Amino acid sequence: MTEDFDVRLVEDVKTYTPDPQYRKNAWMGDYQKAYNEFLADPDAFWEKIAKELDWISPWDKVKEWNYPYARWFTNAKLNITANCLDRHVNNHRRNKVALIWRGEEGRERIFTYQKLLSQVARFANALRKIGVKKGDCVCIYMPLVPEQAIAMLACARIGAIHSVVFGGFGAAALNMRIQDAEAKVVITADITIRRGKAIQLKAIVDEAVINAPTVEHVVVLRRRDPLVDLHEREMDFYEMMEGMSDDCPPEVMDAEDPFFILYTSGSTGKPKGIVHTCGGYMVGTYYTCKYVFDLKDNDIYWCSADPGWITGHSYIVYGPLAVGATVFISELTPDYPDAGSFWSMIAEQKITIFYTAPTAIRMFMKMGESWPDKYNLSSLRIIGSVGEPLNPEAFEWYYRVIGRQKCPILDTWWQTETGMLMITTVLGEPMRPGFVGKAIPGVVADVVDKDGNSVKPGTGGLLVIKSPWPSMLRTVYHDDERYRKYWETIKGMYTAGDLAVKGKDGYIMILGRADDIIIVAGHNIGTAEVESALVSHHAVAEAAVIGKPDPMKGNSIKAFVILRVGNEPGDNLKQDLLHHVRTTLGAIAVPHEIDFVDKLPKTRSGKIMRRVLKAQEMGIDPGDISTLEE
């Protein structure tokens, strides 16, 4: 806990007051007024938002709260793609650009709402033809190309449950996710392109499906000439669409039907399949895109995440399209072909809203101001951040250099589990670097002690959400007990697993994870997952993994490894272990340091005390070590 947190540090920060125009023109209007409206009647608040969307038939009740289970918009029927696509095509946005994709070497592809709908419908019909039905799971393991969004939307169209797996995961991680979700189809591409290099994605899928008996088909987007050969049960993405009708009636979904599964790291070796449902998720992402990101018809919006993460699900695909926005996506990295790649795209595309991650911002800072200074960034009106704490130095740089001391920064706190962003400083409210801000209207957040008592301003504790919200996770796939834990760690509230400090005026500062999850460059990595990957190597007897603060990545991964007898520590073995983690879990989970040790600190009951390792590593007091074995 953080009771001894330095309060001066918290209260001395500078406050930035945005131009009053922002509040005046914002969809949300005045924050306090909107918040009070929510408090006065939470169900009426959400109902009003839900009514802005198209439903096949309306709900009986806005919410049914049967702690810890919530149902939202009970018995209502809908299809999210009818809101993301048809609603716009049938109104004035038929020819509006929905998606602009930019690849390396200046390649650009543009989809109007009409064109996107027709592609989605054709691919959805193709999926139906190979036997995909409502409730079947489809695993999507693709690069950041329009077909990734098309595959997601096509699943949604026919009520198939997608499980998108980030293209940076390795074969074992992918296999585990395919097996857990019992995926019937895997959709992939031959390659992904990163910094001018082609990375073989399909080869990873080939390995991942060996031990995946539920997989009936693998669909491959073939990007490269000559086309890769397809084997038994493999089919080509576009060949499947040939001759398919572009009329695909949307599947009628109940508001509480499962919509998608997205895996996130947990404190055991097994990732958690977070389950979201159709109605509440749609309302939550639509609401936050419109009223927090303030998306207007003439915005060109760019979220630099990958749809393989929740940020991409909610703020590249479903939320912005539900609002009818123009969404820019790109396969480019911030430092390739040069350190100006992102800024050149903002200038070229006249991006108005840019949403990225602190790890990227810190990388931009390191590469220097001269890069953004070369480009005209004056189209930007709002800039955002998500994924880990935006430290005050990074805030100030982002505000000054990218936002040109004019654009409000939306530092948004949320999680895979929450579906939508929950805490931020909405447009027009004073911004305080280091603090994310306050709960948005619709959300009740607090910082509490371990018994659930609200802490005093200037004090630290656990971040909690005190009442249900529409886009909350409904369960953990195949593991409802893990779901209940979120609400039972502190009776009656949702525990996020983050440590936070409450500042004055209720502003919240997020400190980081309270559990065994390490956020590395914005990606959640479970210590247990890395440990089991290490232990699966024949030379390793035991492993313990900790996160160490890192100025660029937020945290770096350090592993302590005990070898099996007969193995000698050394550089070759170290390289071999790193390679092993890379191929099983993926590049994002590779330790930055490995130490070979003879012993690990353990409790008398045999649990590894990572806290002690971390304290040793950082030269700080390990705290209570009374349970440590001799």
Ligand code: WTA
């Ligand atoms: C962290 C990402 C500080 C936090 C949307 C949370 C943040 C975890 C912020 C969820 C932020 C996210 N400031 N920390 N603005 N946003 N986090 O599931 O620890 O990939 O619990 O969802 O990221 O990560 P996830």
